[in-house]
Amino acid sequence: MAEMCAQAVALGVQEICFTDHFNNHLLDMDLGYYKPERYFQLLETCRQQFPQLNILAGVEVGEPHRWGRKIRPVIDAYPYDIVLGSVHWVGGENMFNRDYFNTRTVQVAYREYFAEVLRLCEAGGFDILAHVDLPKRLGSSIFGTFDTAAYEADLRRIWEVCIKNGITVEINTKGLRSPANQLHPTVEALRWYAEMGGARLTFGSDAHHPSSIAEEFETARQTALQAGLQYICRIQKRGIVGWVSLVD
Ligand SMILES: [Zn+2]
Structure with a gap:
């Protein structure tokens, strides 16, 4: 963590x-590893x-709509600023396994x-939806380019559902460092979000x-602007505390 801060x-x-x-999926390789x-x-x-x-203090909870009984007490017990909600599993299958x-x-x-x-977002209880189209990281090496x-x-x-439930959408740049070679999500999907009134x-x-801290954030900034999104929001203590303009 100190190395990341220094970077x-x-x-x-x-x-x-x-x-x-x-x-908290029983087959997760890091099950039981999390030590708040x-x-x-x-x-x-x-x-x-x-x-x-x-x-800021954060956590990425995997499938909180499925493992809420294990996750909620931890979220409530510690002073998190940001809780990311994510999906890595569909049923018993992991998105980093080619078998899926x-x-x-x-x-x-x-x-x-x-x-x-969609089920994750309907259940809510988190602040930011992480990597909305995650499977394309591995899926692109099997099916070819992801077609948004x-x-x-x-x-x-x-x-x-994100707009209705006040969930913030993430531009996750790791997709550019994967076989997908795209942001999560692409500019097209972000444009739909903006058109529908999404701003967070x-x-x-x-x-x-x-070495990957803030990587490709300039690409993310330009993509957000192309999609019609002009701000990123600042979140602290589980609430929006400010908006930062993406315009130069
Ligand atoms: Zn994740």
Whole structure:
């Protein structure tokens, strides 16, 4: 975490949020690994060490609509600024396992995932929807380039629920570092979100390593503007506290 903070400072980043995975699917490789007590201790150490950086407390909860009984008490017990909600599993199958894609047509593979994301958003209880079209990271190496237009109805339904439930949408730049070679989501999907009245937006680099901190944020900024989104929102203590203009 300290290395990531040092990198953020070196890049001129003013605010960072660490969203460690808190996964509860029985087949998750990191099941039981999440240690919030230790996380908050380290966060405090980083805050002392890097007073010039605003360091937010976050967590990425996997499928909270399925594992809410395990997740909710932890979310309630600690002073999180941001809770990301995400889907990595459809039923018993993981989106980083080729079997999921090899046993489905392209349409079925992506649409089953979007149906699960819709259930996640309908259940709510988190602040930011993470990587809305995650399966394309691996799926693109099997099915070829992800075609956003083929899933317009699915994505619009997700946006509708996000807007209704006050869920912020993330531009996640890690898709550009994967076989998908696209942002999560693409400019087309963001344009539908803006057209429908969506405004809550944030950027995430899904870094997992200091070298990826804030990677491709300039691409994210330009893409948001192309889509008609002019601000990213600042979230603290689970609420929006400000809007930052993306215009130069
Ligand atoms: Zn994730």
